Amino acid sequence: MNRPRAARSPIAWVRANLFATPADAVITLALLLLLLWIVPPIARWAVIDATWTGETKAACDRGGACWAVVTARWRQMLAGFYPSNQLWRVGLAMLLLAAAVLPLAVSRWTRFILIAGPLGVAAAFAVLAGVGPLANVGTEYWGGFFLNVLIGVAGMMFSLPIGVLLALGRRSRLPVIKGLCVAFIEFVRGVPLITLLFMASVMLPLFAPAGASFDLLARALVVVTLFSSAYLAEAVRGGLQAVPESQRDAARALGLGPLRTTVLIVLPQALRISIPAIVNSFIGLFKDTTLLFVIALLDVMGVMRQALADYAWQGVDAEGYAFVGLVFFLACFGLSRWSAALERRRDRRPELERPLTEPA
Amino acid sequence: MPRSRSRSVAGGWPALAAQALLLGLVMLAVLWLTRNAATNLQARGIPMGFGFLGLPAGFDIPQRLVPYQPSDTHFRVFLVGAANTLLVAGLGIVFATIVGLVAGVLRLSRNFLGRALATVYVEGARNTPLPVQLLLWYSLMLAAPPPRDAIQLLPGFFLTNRGLYFPTDTIPRLEGFGFTGGASLSLPLAALLLGLIVYTGGFIAEVVRGGLQAVPKGQTEAARALGLKEGHVLRHVVLPQALRVMVPPLASQYLNLTKNSSLAVLIGYPDLVAVFGGTSLNQTGQAIEIIAMLMAFYLAVSLSISAFMNWWNSRTAVWERRT
Numbered sequence: 266m267n268r269p270r271a272a273r274s275p276i277a278w279v280r281a282n283l284f285a286t287p288a289d290a291v292i293t294l295a296l297l298l299l300l301l302w303i304v305p306p307i308a309r310w311a312v313i314d315a316t317w318t319g320e321t322k323a324a325c326d327r328g329g330a331c332w333a334v335v336t337a338r339w340r341q342m343l344a345g346f347y348p349s350n351q352l353w354r355v356g357l358a359m360l361l362l363a364a365a366v367l368p369l370a371v372s373r374w375t376r377f378i379l380i381a382g383p384l385g386v387a388a389a390f391a392v393l394a395g396v397g398p399l400a401n402v403g404t405e406y407w408g409g410f411f412l413n414v415l416i417g418v419a420g421m422m423f424s425l426p427i428g429v430l431l432a433l434g435r436r437s438r439l440p441v442i443k444g445l446c447v448a449f450i451e452f453v454r455g456v457p458l459i460t461l462l463f464m465a466s467v468m469l470p471l472f473a474p475a476g477a478s479f480d481l482l483a484r485a486l487v488v489v490t491l492f493s494s495a496y497l498a499e500a501v502r503g504g505l506q507a508v509p510e511s512q513r514d515a516a517r518a519l520g521l522g523p524l525r526t527t528v529l530i531v532l533p534q535a536l537r538i539s540i541p542a543i544v545n546s547f548i549g550l551f552k553d554t555t556l557l558f559v560i561a562l563l564d565v566m567g568v569m570r571q572a573l574a575d576y577a578w579q580g581v582d583a584e585g586y587a588f589v590g591l592v593f594f595l596a597c598f599g600l601s602r603w604s605a606a607l608e609r610r611r612d613r614r615p616e617l618e619r620p621l622t623e624p625a
Numbered sequence: 626m627p628r629s630r631s632r633s634v635a636g637g638w639p640a641l642a643a644q645a646l647l648l649g650l651v652m653l654a655v656l657w658l659t660r661n662a663a664t665n666l667q668a669r670g671i672p673m674g675f676g677f678l679g680l681p682a683g684f685d686i687p688q689r690l691v692p693y694q695p696s697d698t699h700f701r702v703f704l705v706g707a708a709n710t711l712l713v714a715g716l717g718i719v720f721a722t723i724v725g726l727v728a729g730v731l732r733l734s735r736n737f738l739g740r741a742l743a744t745v746y747v748e749g750a751r752n753t754p755l756p757v758q759l760l761l762w763y764s765l766m767l768a769a770p771p772p773r774d775a776i777q778l779l780p781g782f783f784l785t786n787r788g789l790y791f792p793t794d795t796i797p798r799l800e801g802f803g804f805t806g807g808a809s810l811s812l813p814l815a816a817l818l819l820g821l822i823v824y825t826g827g828f829i830a831e832v833v834r835g836g837l838q839a840v841p842k843g844q845t846e847a848a849r850a851l852g853l854k855e856g857h858v859l860r861h862v863v864l865p866q867a868l869r870v871m872v873p874p875l876a877s878q879y880l881n882l883t884k885n886s887s888l889a890v891l892i893g894y895p896d897l898v899a900v901f902g903g904t905s906l907n908q909t910g911q912a913i914e915i916i917a918m919l920m921a922f923y924l925a926v927s928l929s930i931s932a933f934m935n936w937w938n939s940r941t942a943v944w945e946r947r948t
Contacts, residue, residue, distance in 0.1 A: 282737035288855070289736050296738045441644035445651065455880075455927045456920045457887040463902060467912040471665045472658045552754035559891070566757070582764035590757040597752035 311587075321577035331581045334572055335588045341568045345408015354399065355411050358389040362418045365389070369540055372610075376533040379429065382422035389415065404482040408563035410592065416482075416564070417551040420489035421497075425543070427490070428497030429536075432505055433527065435498065446498070453495035458553055461488050466560045485557055489550070496546050504539030505531065538611065544604035548597050555593065565589055662913060669910065677909045678703070684904055686895045688811055699905045706897035707922060713814070713896060714883040714926070717821040721882060722875075724822055725829025730859065732834050743830065750827025755885055758824055763816035763892040772803050781807070789815040813894035817886070825882045832874045836867035869938070876934035880927050887923075897922060 284290045314329025318336050325331035335342065344355050365385025368374040374381075393415075395401040407415070434446035453461070465488040469479060508531050516526040536543075558567035569585045572578050578585075666673055678700040685695050690708040693701055731743035750758075767786060769776060775783040781792035788809040790797040797807030810818070840863050848862040889896035890903060898919060906915045 282735065285735055286855070292734075292736050293738050296736075296742055300742075439640050439644050441648050445647070452920075452924070455884075455924045457884040457898070457923060459887050459890065459898060460902065460916060460919050460923070463898075463906075464912075464916050467906070468916060471662045471912060473665075474661055548752070552752075555754040555756045556888075580768070583761060583768065586757050586761035586764060590753045590761060593757065594749065594753045598748055601748075601752060 322579060322581060325581070330584050330587075331578075332584055332588070334578045334581045334585055338568070338572050341409055341572075342565055343409045344411050345563050345568060346406045347408070347411075348402060348406065351400070351402060354392050354402075358392045359411065359414065361385050361389040361392065362414065365422055366418060369544065372537055372540075375537045375540065378422075378536065379426050382425055386419045386422045390419070404480055407482065408565075409568050410565040412562065412564045413551065413554040413557075416486060416489055416557065417547065417554050419486060420493045420550055420554075421543075421547050423486070423490045424492075424494035424497050427494035429501050429532065431494060431498035432501035435502060436505060450495045450498050453492055454499070458488075458492055458556060459559060461492055462556065462560050464488070481560065481562060485560060485562055489554070492553075493546070493550050496549070497543065500539050500542035500546050501535060503542055504535035504537075507538045508534045541604045541608040541611065544600060544607065548600050548604070551600070552593060552597060555589070565592070671910045673913070675914055677911050677914070680909070682905060682908070684908075686900055688814065688895055699901075699909065702905050703897070703901050703918065706895065706900040709895055709900075710883075710886055710889075710897040710922075711926075713817055713821065713886045713889065713894070716818055717825065717882050717886065718879050720818070720822045721825040721829055721878075724826030725878075726833055728826060728830035729833025729837065732830060733837055747827045747830045750823050751831070753824075755820060755824045756888055756891055759816060759820035759888055759892055762819050762823075763813065766812045766816050772799060775799065775804075786812070788812055811894070813889070813892045816892055817889050817894045817896075820888075821882055821885060824885070825878055828878050828881070829875065832871050832878060833867070835874070836871035837863060839870040840866045872934055872938045876931055879930050879934070883926050883930065884923060 283293045310329045312329075314327045315332055316325040316327050316329065317332050319325060319331075319333035320337060322331060322334075324333050340349075344352060347355055362385060365382045368376075368378040368381050392399065393402065393407065394404070431446045431450055434442045435450065437443045437446070462485070465484045466481075469484055469487075473479065512530055512534065513526055516530040521529065554564060555566045557564045558570060561567070563571070566589060569589055573582050573585050663673065679698050681696050682699050682702045683695050686693055686702070686705050688709060689705045690712060691701070691705045693705045728743045728746055731739040732747065734740055734743075766784070766789075769784050769786045772783075772785045772787060775785045775790075778784055781796045783790040783797055783804060785804070787803065788811050790804045790807050790809045792807045795806035797804040797809070844862055844866065845858055848858040853862070886896060887898040890899040893899070902915060902919050906912060909915070
């Protein structure tokens with residue numbers, strides 16, 4: 266909200282913005298007291314009295330936070346137990362993932378996301394697992410923050426095509442298709458992710474043919490993909506609803522059939538409109554990857570909890586979780602600013618209508 | 626949106642055939658999965674069906690609203706867990722709404738400090754994963770001192786490593802090694818509530834902000850021109866109108882909070898997922914039945930919340946017509 270600035274001098278600013286009315290003055294003073302009460306102890310604990318390096322908890326004798334648990338195990342936090350001499354492959358995989366996401370950022374490439382996304386992710390998996398001359402690295406060695414990024418991006422890119430199909434299906438006039446899509450979307454959105462994860466770890470083996478076994482990471486990926494596809498379906502549905510009916514009419518007038526109308530005319534526009542909602546959905550999914558440790562994956566939380574369970578690091582749980590929280594905050598806050606910028610850019614485009622409903 | 630031209634209903638026979646084929650495939654898949662499950666369960670010696678609900682559970686549950694003892698059945702465990710989940714969800718929804726309302730209003734206030742602090746809170750709460758927040762709150766609370774050195778948060782509110790004590794009709798008092806009087810929340814419950822309230826409060830604040838911004842400026846100006854005080858402008862003119870815009874996103878936040886309460890299992894609060902989906906499942910091995918019941922419970926709660934919010938929505942809509 267833009268309010269006209271009444272005056273320019275600092276004192277006038279303070280009066281207008283902090284002490285405009287008696288009630289304002291009370292609020293300001295109360296908040297100042299709150300700040301004085303909260304900030305100094307936290308600053309003392311987290312920075313001034315903190316210990317930054319050390320081999321065990323014993324090194325932390327200054328009374329403040331013990332960040333040594335993070336610095337001592339930073340490599341595991343970053344890339345789990347991936348072999349040290351193969352770490353460049355993790356870096357390469359990250360670049361491939363970034364390339365997979367690129368079409369979301371460049372609006373004229375948006376239409377390629379449904380193909381480029383899954384391909385980029387598949388390439389990242391190939392590099393990590395080992396193809397051709399690269400040595401095999403089992404998924405049990407993958408871990409750390411990189412695993413969160415991998416599962417987040419992979420879940421997103423694999424679920425996008427499924428989500429598009431579900432969204433189209435939900436708008437279909439064919440009752441069976443519509444019914445199946447609605448049932449799937451509402452069912453997945455109605456239950457907590459943690460029950461779906463439990464389902465994957467206990468039920469998938471039950472439903473599989475006798476003797477078949479699944480990689481733990483693959484199981485997690487299946488669940489995350491299906492989970493995310495239901496939420497993406499709602500994001501894309503908002504975009505589909507926002508494409509003007511006249512576009513479909515014009516396509517039909519040009520003699521395009523229903524399939525080509527959808528693929529060539531409606532979908533590219535709908536995807537472009539839904540990008541902010543898709544990015545928001547990705548932020549949610551990325552945050553949800555911190556739950557994967559419950560099925561024993563060694564993502565950054567899994568690695569951190571392993572460190573905290575170590576006798577050498579007893580009682581530094583708060584530091585460990587605060588660090589993970591901070592890392593995710595930086596990533597998600599950056600993404601949310603980006604999503605907001607995309608939204609502003611989209612809304613400036615006159616030829617595109619805003620979605621009527623934008624699912625959270 | 627009604628279509629100007631309609632093709633033959635439901636797309637003619639090719640569409641019909643495709644749908645029949647799809648339905649057939651789905652049914653085949655279900656059949657195949659059921660057969661696999663039956664074979665696998667037989668191999669492990671686990672009977673199918675809900676007979677296990679009548680068997681004694683044999684484990685204790687530290688916190689319960691429903692009377693329970695270890696000799697009670699697994700169905701009783703389900704009830705105890707469900708009540709614990711509803712307790713957290715109910716309290717969480719009430720307090721998260723209050724926090725969200727305050728933060729949302731502050732974010733739009735004229736007061737720079739209020740605006741800045743509300744922004745820091747909202748962005749921080751929304752962009753940090755809830756599982757991490759819960760574990761952080763819980764580990765901080767576990768590090769609280771024992772009762773004799775209890776931290777007094779507010780007059781009558783004591784935080785100890787045994788729980789959070791607060792006044793009811795009596796004020797909690799230190800006696801020997803513990804507190805008497807008042808009431809207490811166990812640490813897992815307190816941490817779970819705090820995490821859910823802080824996290825969801827941040828999202829509700831954004832809903833509130835969106836709702837307030839949707840009310841035309843002329844409404845505020847007209848109310849001020851009538852000589853209403855700022856508080857009254859907010860309470861009697863802006864909020865009632867903003868509420869209508871806020872109801873659908875608010876409903877989805879309430880649903881999220883209820884679903885997120887299942888993260889209780891991370892910090893040992895005995896909610897439905899922890900006791901029924903955890904302990905009962907481990908003891909009986911009835912994964913399919915138990916997870917089906919869990920999902921049915923959450924779906925039922927989701928549907929009730931949307932039904933309630935729809936009813937509330939229609940009520941607020943009627944108010945508009947009267948004015």
